[in-house]
Amino acid sequence: MALVPPYIENLRPYEPGRSIEDVRRTYGLTRVAKLASNENPLGPSPLAVAAIARNLGGLNYYPNGGLDLRVRLAREFHLKVQNVIAGSGSDSIMSGIIRAFLCDDDEVLTTEAAFIGFQVLARSRGVAYRTVPYRDWHYDLEAIAGAITENTKIIYLANPNNPTGTIFSKDEFDEFYRYVPQRVLIILDEAYFEYAKDRPRYPDSMHYRYDNVITLRTFSKIYGLAGLRIGYGFAHEELIANLLKVKLPFEPSGLAQIAGIAALDDREFVEKALELNARGLRTIGKSLREMGFEVIPSEANFVMVPLDSAEAAKSLTEELLRKGVIVRPLGAFGLPHCVRISTGTDEENRMLLDACREFGVGAECGAPLPVVAAR
Numbered sequence: 001m002a003l004v005p006p007y008i009e010n011l012r013p014y015e016p017g018r019s020i021e022d023v024r025r026t027y028g029l030t031r032v033a034k035l036a037s038n039e040n041p042l043g044p045s046p047l048a049v050a051a052i053a054r055n056l057g058g059l060n061y062y063p064n065g066g067l068d069l070r071v072r073l074a075r076e077f078h079l080k081v082q083n084v085i086a087g088s089g090s091d092s093i094m095s096g097i098i099r100a101f102l103c104d105d106d107e108v109l110t111t112e113a114a115f116i117g118f119q120v121l122a123r124s125r126g127v128a129y130r131t132v133p134y135r136d137w138h139y140d141l142e143a144i145a146g147a148i149t150e151n152t153k154i155i156y157l158a159n160p161n162n163p164t165g166t167i168f169s170k171d172e173f174d175e176f177y178r179y180v181p182q183r184v185l186i187i188l189d190e191a192y193f194e195y196a197k198d199r200p201r202y203p204d205s206m207h208y209r210y211d212n213v214i215t216l217r218t219f220s221k222i223y224g225l226a227g228l229r230i231g232y233g234f235a236h237e238e239l240i241a242n243l244l245k246v247k248l249p250f251e252p253s254g255l256a257q258i259a260g261i262a263a264l265d266d267r268e269f270v271e272k273a274l275e276l277n278a279r280g281l282r283t284i285g286k287s288l289r290e291m292g293f294e295v296i297p298s299e300a301n302f303v304m305v306p307l308d309s310a311e312a313a314k315s316l317t318e319e320l321l322r323k324g325v326i327v328r329p330l331g332a333f334g335l336p337h338c339v340r341i342s343t344g345t346d347e348e349n350r351m352l353l354d355a356c357r358e359f360g361v362g363a364e365c366g367a368p369l370p371v372v373a374a375r
């Protein structure tokens with residue numbers, strides 16, 4: 001269509017995972033476990049829910065663009081409010097970064113099969129999108145540094161990474177940073193920060209305070225507020241001032257901001273979610289490996305499972321769906337032979353493992369399933 005630039009015409013839109021209701025209806029199931037979108041299986045932070053209930057009466061008023069949350073985050077992290085931005089999810093702030101900082105001849109540089117949300121946003125700007133292969137399912141920061149050109153404007157790094165669940169270390173980042181010119185903006189996407197922050201080698205980007213780094217975090221994961229759309233970012237005040245110019249005036253919504261502020265105080269919920277996740281990672285990792293699957297060690301709230309082929313990944317995904325377990329096939333990310341599985345409640349994890357076990361047993365018995373031993 002003549003009205004649409006080719007880079008939009010050729011863009012594949014972001015496809016969210018299948019909903020519980022859809023799978024329930026399609027397969028005639030009563031119990032469905034959604035382990036496809038790295039959400040919090042415990043539900044939303046109770047303090048956030050209570051705060052929303054208390055504030056419903058204010059829905060007639062326009063919100064203040066996230067100012068209250070920015071003030072609260074600045075206090076929490078010992079920053080000035082001018083260093084903080086809040087938006088309708090970290091995706092929205094990422095979208096602002098793409099709009100605010102990229103010109104036509106600029107290039108974006110990242111790893112292969114990066115977080116799909118970033119891929120779609122960056123490609124929608126029509127600039128060159130360059131990638132470097134993973135090294136053992138980790139960002140190859142050395143190779144990314146080596147791939148910087150005079151046109152490189154944005155480097156996107158997710159730590160922990162989605163979909164692999166792996167992290168790069170503080171030492172690796174320090175070494176990498178020495179090679180990054182000041183004219184290059186590094187997006188450090190820390191959507192899964194809370195799950196990894198206690199690892200000694202994890203580089204908490206808040207400690208850096210570099211002028212060309214923007215950190216993005218979210219309430220969608222550990223705080224269980226994915227449906228509300230609320231995220232935030234930290235950066236040099238000039239970067240934030242320019243991002244505020246392109247942000248939609250009234251985002252985030254008033255209730256999202258109120259929920260975010262309340263969730264920051266919900267330490268008990270965060271602890272519970274971390275414990276459940278650690279248990280889930282251990283159980284899923286150990287059990288799947290015993291069944292012969294390869295499981296990439298993860299520092300987030302999901303694991304990636306590479307299979308022998310795209311057909312095997314498709315067949316596992318479909319078999320699990322039939323048994324009421326939704327997982328995420330990674331074809332859209334660029335890894336058609338992999339699936340990503342979020343940790344669930346203990347019961348959901350059991351459903352997953354029972355379903356995988358049946359799948360594996362079918363293969364061992366010689367049933368015609370195109371399965372999948374460890375690679």
Ligand SMILES: Cc1ncc(COP(=O)(O)O)c(C=O)c1O
Pocket residue numbers: 037038088089090091092115117158161162189191217218219220226229230231
């Ligand atoms: C690496 C990464 N960044 C950002 C997001 C999006 O977060 P939000 O819900 O705050 O837009 C996700 C969600 O899956 C993610 O995995």
